Amino acid sequence: MMQVLPTLLSVEKSSRLPVYLQVANQLMTLIRNGTLQSGYRLLSTRQLALMLKVHRRTVVQAYDELLAQGWLESHTGNGTFVAKNLPEIEPVGKVNGQKSPSNLKKAGFHFDEPDYLNRSVLKAGTRLHLDDGFPDSRLAPLEDLSRAYRSQLLHGNPYVRLGYGDTKGSFWLRDELSAYLNETRGLKTTAENILIVRGVIMGIHLTTAGLLKAGDYVAVDSPGWFGANMNFVRVGAKILEVPVDEYGMDVDALEKICMKQPIRLVYVTSHHHYPTTVALRADRRINLMKLAEKYGFIVFEDDYDYDFHYLSKPLLPLAGADPTGMVLYCGSFTKTISPAFRVGYLVGAEDVISYLARFRRIIDRQGDQMLENAIAELFKTGVLQRHLRKSVRVYKQRRDTFCELLKTHLNDYVNFQVPDGGMAVWTRFDPAIDLKAVAARALQKDLYFSDGSLSKLPLQLHNGVRLGFASSNQSELEESVEIIRALI
Template sequence: MLALLSQLVIDKEAAMPVYLQLTNQLTGFIKTGALMAGYRLPSTRQLAGQLNIHRKTVIRAYDDLLAQGWLQSHTGSGTFVAANLPVIKPQTILVDNTTPAVKAGFAIKSPAHLQRPIANLNIPLHLDDGFPDTRIAPVLDLSRAYRTQLLTGNPYVRLGYGDTRGTEWLRNELATYLNTTRGLRITPANILVVRGTIMGLNLTCTGLLEPGDTVVTAQPGWVGAEANFLQAGAKLIKIPVDEYGLDIGALDTLCQKQKVKLVYVTSHHHYPTTVALRADRRVSLLALSRKHGFIIFEDDYDYDFHYENKPLMPLASADDAGMVVYCGSFSKTVSPAIRVGYLVASENVIEYLASLRRIIDRQGDTLLENAIAELLQNGIIQRHLRKSLRLYRQRRDIFCSLMNDQLKNHVQFKVPEGGLAVWAQFDKSIDLNELAQKALKKGLYFQGENNSATLGFTRLGFASSTPTELETSVEILAKLLTNP
């Protein structure tokens, strides 16, 4: 056993305290069976001398192990490995037991729909998926509002537990804001504040879908939504999108053949193509929902950014039968880092999904929610949106002009009426993923092919880049396409 203890390794330069290094290594020896139950450990003086450390360090380590139940102390006899530990067949001793575990000792499933790469945007230039320019976000106003919430008022209330549905102030402000801007007819009881569209979608899938239910999405569509439906065990059926949005005739035919539980739609600016769902199709979709009893999940991810005329009113504004679950967030309005979104639905749906949210995430960020409420109440977000709309329209026009001038032989697109990205079709001879890798080496990110079902297409975001950055980005693409 003395030979065993000679394998103890202490690194006095390490960030981990010496006593904790000793504690962890002794615990590891016991767990592997190298130190058996009842074994008498050296005295604190002996071990301190052997390891060339202070005796008080060994005492502290022993005290920790005694408190945790790994050791027992008998007055006058010494310190022993606890006698009540089970007999463990000796295993290989790992002196360095601080290495993080890489592979679990149990099996886990890793379905294909969860294998989605995370974009690396820490590079100079980016034609992204359609993100806002966070450099113009009202961060000073937000920080002042957040600081106010952090420092003023009753600390028991402002720093304690709150309403799972979201703060009352924010739900009141959201009700007013959404009624005014989107033609909704709601009260705070119709709102559940969530951390973003993904959370709202996941709650809806978990709470309103059963394994085997049929969910309809668009083709092409958003893989983030599809992943949630598949994770819920739903059967996914995709319906084509044309220049007028989702093919409602195809949906009608499907509903006559089988029961559909939910239809996911991005009606204002379809993701990824950016086309708007035409008025007659909106009316037909709501009528089909009432007739066949399916839920409409309306993801209105970038409602505020429509350039040619006023934004189209969401389906939820004309829903008299309580069939629409409407979802939006401040990710595109302010910044993706501001994790505040909202679900809007009938009161009983909100009450149910709030109870489900409570067992997943007790509540949101009360301070942030109230800070956003203050910005809405003071009109700061509304002013920011007006400024953003003008700026993004200008960038859209510049970007589309640049592409027409420099990429017209390689790329086809329509100028989007709204949104923060262009849906671009590259020549069939171009390997988009290879092009994306070459661009990355030049300091330009874009995501390559949107997905395997839309070969040759991708989204090129313009909103997050300045005119100069857009010029440089298009120049890089033009040079790569001309001299591959």
């Protein structure tokens, strides 16, 4: 072993990690995996230093580190040994250099992997993209945000600004948001009605974990968003699907369900339904709120892209006509700025917001207070409001361009309605087209769009996908449509 040991150790003098720690860590690993057994006598510091071609003091430091941690023990005049109180460990692999321990790929314990977690993660990668409806980050006010973030880092009381904050989120941002939501959405809130979250999905998770229990009935849009449904399934809730037509959720069908089962929560994307982008008609909005009061269920209103509406003024949220506190209203800055900035908001009655803020501490003590304050500054100075006005103009133009391209070049192959708002066009391809094959071939040409496999669509909506237009400029949209036209 004395002859083999130096071959199992190596030092990299250019590494940022001090050489003595490199030696100590490698010796610790050899002890942990059983290569060096309890009671083994190590080389003297002089011998090991000569073999590794390092200063003797370096090896002394390494041994001292392991002595302090209890891995080694020193016997004066006799040498340094692997501690005798360590349990005997079966050696891993061979010590002659023929086999080394492999990287960990499988856990040593059993765990279940529920099917509902098998959902692909969308990541930026291709040059061209007709995505799920993402913003164009090239338009984001990044310089203003950078200056505001730097200001938050450098100015003010460091103990306060860099310490723990309110679990509800930055009071400044909640206060600015309250004023903004009241003005633009007809809400009647204060800062105490708002919980800052890391996007809509966190708002759904907190609501689900804090307000639902196994066996509760949850009514959802059909088709709907799998990302929300997987949270309901996780807590053991029973999902009841409510059909969606050209006027949004069928509230009459929901009422029939309410007559049979006690509904705990209704999840709805009322403004721009996901995935079809249709708006919930005014009479259905009124009836939905009447049902909530009558049957006592929570309405979770996911308003993921309210600010981007192109036909007159957008419909006001359900939360704006909720005198009895039945609605939890959720949105985010994902579409306003960029998906990279994980800041959203959950709005509701003060008592439930306080409860969910306490619940939030289980998974996340608080959000990014620097970023939250920076966004608050952009609200206060009007930067975000100006950015939104500019973005709406740009995205409307891109919507018109994209829809004209679909009509001109793909009219024989697709069916769609020009959306009143949002960042994507709900597009149904001819049933004869193999959408998975076309999407796969498009990827080879550096174009991404959904192949429809993530959406469990009713038969009548087969081959329907969301084609996002907002994140691409005119030339990129033209090139993307031309690629699809060539492929089909």
